Amino acid sequence: MLAELGRVTDEPGRLTRTFLSPAMQRANALVGGWMAEAGLRVRVDSIGNLIGRLEANAAPAKTLLLGSHLDTVRDAGKFDGALGVLLPIMVLAELRRRGVKLPFAVEVLGFSEEEGVRFASAYLGSEGYTGRLQPGTLNLRDAKGVSVGDALRKFNGGKFSPPKSAHAGRDLLGYIEVHIEQGPVLGKENLAVGVVSAIAGQSRFKLTWTGRAGHAGTTPMPLRRDALAGAAEFVLAVEKLARGKSGLVATIGELSVSPGAANVIPGEVGHTLEVRHARDPVRHSALVRLGRLAAQIASRRGLQVNWRRTQEHAAVACSPVLTAALDHSVRTAQGRSLALVSGAGHDAVVLSRLTSSAMLFVRCRDGLSHHPREQVAPADLAVALEVIKDFLLRLAAAPSP
Ligand SMILES: [Zn+2]
Numbered sequence: 557m558l559a560e561l562g563r564v565t566d567e568p569g570r571l572t573r574t575f576l577s578p579a580m581q582r583a584n585a586l587v588g589g590w591m592a593e594a595g596l597r598v599r600v601d602s603i604g605n606l607i608g609r610l611e612a613n614a615a616p617a618k619t620l621l622l623g624s625h626l627d628t629v630r631d632a633g634k635f636d637g638a639l640g641v642l643l644p645i646m647v648l649a650e651l652r653r654r655g656v657k658l659p660f661a662v663e664v665l666g667f668s669e670e671e672g673v674r675f676a677s678a679y680l681g682s683e684g685y686t687g688r689l690q691p692g693t694l695n696l697r698d699a700k701g702v703s704v705g706d707a708l709r710k711f712n713g714g715k716f717s718p719p720k721s722a723h724a725g726r727d728l729l730g731y732i733e734v735h736i737e738q739g740p741v742l743g744k745e746n747l748a749v750g751v752v753s754a755i756a757g758q759s760r761f762k763l764t765w766t767g768r769a770g771h772a773g774t775t776p777m778p779l780r781r782d783a784l785a786g787a788a789e790f791v792l793a794v795e796k797l798a799r800g801k802s803g804l805v806a807t808i809g810e811l812s813v814s815p816g817a818a819n820v821i822p823g824e825v826g827h828t829l830e831v832r833h834a835r836d837p838v839r840h841s842a843l844v845r846l847g848r849l850a851a852q853i854a855s856r857r858g859l860q861v862n863w864r865r866t867q868e869h870a871a872v873a874c875s876p877v878l879t880a881a882l883d884h885s886v887r888t889a890q891g892r893s894l895a896l897v898s899g900a901g902h903d904a905v906v907l908s909r910l911t912s913s914a915m916l917f918v919r920c921r922d923g924l925s926h927h928p929r930e931q932v933a934p935a936d937l938a939v940a941l942e943v944i945k946d947f948l949l950r951l952a953a954a955p956s957p
């Protein structure tokens with residue numbers, strides 16, 4: 557199923573599926589067919605999310621949500637997102653073959669947008685599903701100048717307004733997302749799966765260092781105000797600070813130098829700064845410390861440094877109850893469990909605002925993802941299947957789920 561879905565693409569020769577694209581519609585048809593075979597009632601909502609619902613054996617009952625995203629980055633691997641949609645379908649198909657009936661309803665969700673490729677804005681699918689799509693988002697435009705609103709109007713045959721949440725929080729048991737780890741920790745621990753304890757919060761900034769451009773041959777070293785030398789000192793200070801604090805990651809991933817010539821002293825340098833940690837206070841105090849360091853470097857070198865915040869997401873703690881239940885199932889399936897922090901954002905970030913959420917990470921080869929060589933061993937997929945099956949059966953057996 558993963559291989560077949562991995563061939564559904566908008567670009568010949570490589571896997572790319574973006575929001576509302578022809579390949580996304582073919583993916584919905586393919587996966588929707590598998591959902592129907594597993595006994596689910598299938599629909600696509602006005603945001604392009606694929607939803608397969610299995611009713612409880614007796615009404616009234618709450619609903620458990622299981623899912624992930626069906627869109628991909630450009631030149632993607634076939635596991636990121638897809639695994640969290642297909643694996644629950646496999647589990648429900650098996651329970652159906654065995655004649656197991658669940659006392660709660662299950663909805664399997666294939667979100668239409670998580671990667672932020674087409675409109676440089678992530679989570680459109682889960683925001684739509686949870687009634688959190690902001691009206692301003694509809695004005696974002698893709699590379700061809702098509703707005704989110706126009707794309708959604710075309711998709712819905714002419715009319716579109718942001719939908720209400722598919723569920724009230726009180727009608728839900730929670731949301732479980734299975735996802736590849738996209739990191740090296742499970743591999744290092746030699747474990748197939750682990751349970752996510754929190755999704756790291758993150759802050760992004762644009763920094764600008766201003767000095768004075770000048771002739772590289774005639775300006776003596778003591779008289780220079782070199783913006784790049786100051787920024788370079790800061791880059792190493794950021795690395796040192798993050799290395800000294802467990803779980804803290806900080807990255808300067810983009811940098812531009814101007815005027816930008818071999819014989820001109822850099823007068824201005826702009827760069828990004830991104831900082832993540834599972835606990836917001838740790839991230840905040842790191843940022844205060846970095847602010848002081850930048851100011852010290854600037855003052856010592858006669859530079860000016862300006863900070864502009866471009867993004868801020870609080871950390872998301874996973875539900876202790878669901879996480880403990882998943883943990884139990886992981887120990888049953890592989891003998892030992894491991895709590896992991898997710899450094900990357902996931903649909904669970906958005907779903908956690910509606911309902912209790914938890915995540916299961918599955919080991920991927922060399923921690924490689926967002927890459928065509930992304931790979932998960934079949935034996936690890938089998939462990940993940942066992943965990944989700946055990947989790948559902950345990951929840952079904954609980955006195956009042
Ligand atoms: Zn993903």
